[in-house]
Amino acid sequence: MKKIITISRQFGSGGRSIGKEVAEKLGYDYYDSELVTQVAEKTGLHPSYIEDAGEYAPGKSILSYAFSSGASPGSMNASDYLWSAQCSVILELAEKGNCVIVGRCADYILRDRDDCLNVFIHANKEYRAKHIVERYGVRDKSPEKRLEEKDSKRKVNYKYFTGRVWGNIENYHISLDSSALTPEKCVDIIVDLAK
Amino acid sequence: MKKIITISRQFGSGGRSIGKEVAEKLGYDYYDSELVTQVAEKTGLHPSYIEDAGEYAPGKSILSYAFSSGASPGSMNASDYLWSAQCSVILELAEKGNCVIVGRCADYILRDRDDCLNVFIHANKEYRAKHIVERYGVRDKSPEKRLEEKDSKRKVNYKYFTGRVWGNIENYHISLDSSALTPEKCVDIIVDLAK
Numbered sequence: 164m165k166k167i168i169t170i171s172r173q174f175g176s177g178g179r180s181i182g183k184e185v186a187e188k189l190g191y192d193y194y195d196s197e198l199v200t201q202v203a204e205k206t207g208l209h210p211s212y213i214e215d216a217g218e219y220a221p222g223k224s225i226l227s228y229a230f231s232s233g234a235s236p237g238s239m240n241a242s243d244y245l246w247s248a249q250c251s252v253i254l255e256l257a258e259k260g261n262c263v264i265v266g267r268c269a270d271y272i273l274r275d276r277d278d279c280l281n282v283f284i285h286a287n288k289e290y291r292a293k294h295i296v297e298r299y300g301v302r303d304k305s306p307e308k309r310l311e312e313k314d315s316k317r318k319v320n321y322k323y324f325t326g327r328v329w330g331n332i333e334n335y336h337i338s339l340d341s342s343a344l345t346p347e348k349c350v351d352i353i354v355d356l357a358k
Numbered sequence: 359m360k361k362i363i364t365i366s367r368q369f370g371s372g373g374r375s376i377g378k379e380v381a382e383k384l385g386y387d388y389y390d391s392e393l394v395t396q397v398a399e400k401t402g403l404h405p406s407y408i409e410d411a412g413e414y415a416p417g418k419s420i421l422s423y424a425f426s427s428g429a430s431p432g433s434m435n436a437s438d439y440l441w442s443a444q445c446s447v448i449l450e451l452a453e454k455g456n457c458v459i460v461g462r463c464a465d466y467i468l469r470d471r472d473d474c475l476n477v478f479i480h481a482n483k484e485y486r487a488k489h490i491v492e493r494y495g496v497r498d499k500s501p502e503k504r505l506e507e508k509d510s511k512r513k514v515n516y517k518y519f520t521g522r523v524w525g526n527i528e529n530y531h532i533s534l535d536s537s538a539l540t541p542e543k544c545v546d547i548i549v550d551l552a553k
Contacts (some may be wrong), residue, residue: 285527332480332525338533344551352547356539 165280165357169269174313175291175298175306179265183231184350186263189357194256195265201256203317207246213245218252245271246324270334271325280357283330283338284349290342359473360552361456364464366530369508370486370493370501372541373479379477379545384552387457393447401443403436411440411515441519465529466520478525478533479544485537485542 168185172178179195186193199270202354255274256262257279286294294351302309314330321329332338337356339349363380367373374390381388397408448467452474453455459468465476481489485503497504509525516524527533532551534544 224401283527283533287528308405330527332478332533333535335533336535336538338478338527338530340528340531343531348551352551356543356547 164278165258166278167269167273167276168263168266168282168353169273170263170282170284171270171329172265172284173286173291174310174317175295175331176284176286177294177341181341181346181349181353182263182265184346185357188350188354189261189263190247192256192260192262193265193346194262198252198256198267202245202249203251205252206245208241208245212241231268242323270324271321271327279337280337280353281335282353283332283335285330285338286340286342301347311342330337361473362452362464362468362471363382363458363475363477363548363552364468365458365460365477366465366524367460368486368525369505370490371481372536373490373504374460376536376541376544376548377458377477379541380548380552381547383545384417384456384458387451387455388460389451389457390460393451393459396451397440397444397447400447401440405442407436408440411437411552413437413469424505462517463520466516466522472541475532475548476525476530477548479536480525480533481535481537490519495504 168182168189168191170178170182171339172181172186182195183193202208206213232278237336249267250272253267253269256264256277260342270279273279278303288307291310295309296306304312318329321327327334335353341354344352363377363384363386365373365377365380367376375408377390377394378388380386391398397403401408429452432546444462448459448462448464451459451548452468452471465474468474483502483505490504491501499507532547534547539547
């Protein structure tokens with residue numbers, strides 16, 4: 164039985180809803196924005212900074228932090244500080260009990276445990292574009308541009324902290340195309356594998 | 359219901375055996391080395407050339423062909439000729455009836471059909487190294503080197519003919535780690551999805 168299910172996902176693939184549904188079906192705890200709050204409490208950083216830092220490339224924050232504080236190159240910057248707090252929160256949650264964790268590099272942070280099932284959810288561009296417009300509304304930028312930017316930022320963030328390539332097939336025990344298989348089927352497969 | 363299941367796989371991941379088992383359980387035809395023979399019959403090329411060309415980078419054959427025949431740069435070379443025959447064989451097999459096709463870029467060749475399930479099987483290095491030694495015996499080269507060379511050749515071959523990146527998560531509806539999930543579980547998931 165897998166105690167912990169980590170879900171990484173392309174923006175707009177519905178991975179978050181799939182994770183929530185899996186947690187409900189299995190009676191597992193579910194962590195996503197809750198996690199953000201917990202990290203915030205631990206670090207004293209503002210929740211909106213943490214939310215952004217989980218998704219975006221760390222470059223800018225490091226620079227602005229370094230310039231404003233005059234920190235030397237070797238010293239810990241805000242994003243490294245957040246990363247270290249995020250690691251310890253996720254490691255603690257994993258100790259606490261059965262759970263589903265969406266995003267936040269949990270697959271990497273929990274890589275030394277053998278009771279994790281690491282899942283990646285992806286979908287074709289048309290499906291994802293439709294999904295984000297339904298969920299987050301229309302913006303000035305095209306849905307395609309928004310998908311590209313968000314995933315590219317996730318990629319840079321993941322690479323920066325883990326040294327790995329986000330979305331690389333070998334990082335995950337199972338990868339599912341939610342647009343081809345349907346979200347319901349993805350939920351069934353994951354629930355079945357966890358048991 | 360999915361009429362056609364294409365299986366792409368890392369060398370040593372057991373993807374071929376998984377494909378065979380899936381075909382048996384579903385009562386589908388299974389194509390792999392049989393396919394090689396069929397292509398051979400169609401092209402008049404030697405079966406051993408075809409077997410190699412499916413796995414290896416096309417560069418060398420093109421050069422040797424060009425030099426020996428004095429072909430002009432725009433003319434069709436042996437590997438393009440083989441590719442074109444391979445495409446038509448696979449398209450015909452797909453028309454013929456329900457089947458499992460392992461390797462040979464079938465996922466790409468059949469990309470316009472909506473009754474295909476495209477699967478990728480991968481596994482961790484230790485599992486694959488053990489598997490190829492059990493199956494193909496010990497060689498001078500280390501198992502790790504053999505894995506790397508074979509997959510790298512598959513990658514070059516796939517890129518050359520399809521323009522896509524082999525093993526890119528987005529090419530497949532489902533990707534499974536046979537070392538983490540067990541081959542039996544992979545078979546069950548694929549059979550269930552095909553139904």
